[in-house]
Amino acid sequence: MSARSPEPAALTVALTxxxxxxxxxxxDLVRDDGNRVTVRAPWAAPxxxxxxxxxxxxxxxxxxxxxxxxxxxxxxxxxGDGVLKGxxxxxxxxxxxxxxxxxxxxxxxxxxxxxxxxxxxRLDEDEFEASGLTDRDPEAARAxxxxxxxxxxxxxxxxxxxxxx
Numbered sequence: 001m002s003a004r005s006p007e008p009a010a011l012t013v014a015l016t017x018x019x020x021x022x023x024x025x026x027x028d029l030v031r032d033d034g035n036r037v038t039v040r041a042p043w044a045a046p047x048x049x050x051x052x053x054x055x056x057x058x059x060x061x062x063x064x065x066x067x068x069x070x071x072x073x074x075x076x077x078x079x080g081d082g083v084l085k086g087x088x089x090x091x092x093x094x095x096x097x098x099x100x101x102x103x104x105x106x107x108x109x110x111x112x113x114x115x116x117x118x119x120x121x122r123l124d125e126d127e128f129e130a131s132g133l134t135d136r137d138p139e140a141a142r143a144x145x146x147x148x149x150x151x152x153x154x155x156x157x158x159x160x161x162x163x164x165x
Contacts, residue, residue, distance in 0.1 A: 056077065
């Protein structure tokens with residue numbers, strides 16, 4: 001049995017969608033237990049993104065949790081002052097780390113959970129339907145919809161903090 005090699009102190013998160021790189025950004029590695037990888041990074045997109053139910057803006061800090069065996073990522077979003085805004089969850093294929101990059105494929109479905117848990121919103125189901133994944137890869141499409149259902153159920157019952165503990 002060989003010992004695991006030490007992980008780098010930083011990774012580049014590479015998020016792809018439909019075969020194209022959507023965004024790449026540097027992130028500090030917080031923890032890698034062999035299954036779940038947790039990184040922290042500032043808001044990486046330019047400017048402000050206002051979804052109506054939340055605004056992501058310069059200064060916000062994302063603590064992002066990716067799994068090698070689950071079809072989602074959970075991103076805890078805080079202001080620069082540490083105030084929790086909520087959790088943005090991406091339905092993705094399981095994450096892979098290769099050559100200092102955390103590789104994640106976005107499958108369009110998302111879930112937003114407000115900081116107090118009172119708002120749980122399923123997002124982008126129309127984009128998922130239009131993506132054609134159901135026809136191209138029905139097994140992945142089933143895993144993706146199951147992941148969104150599981151995340152929503154958890155958010156409405158135990159809360160996402162239980163998943164991240």
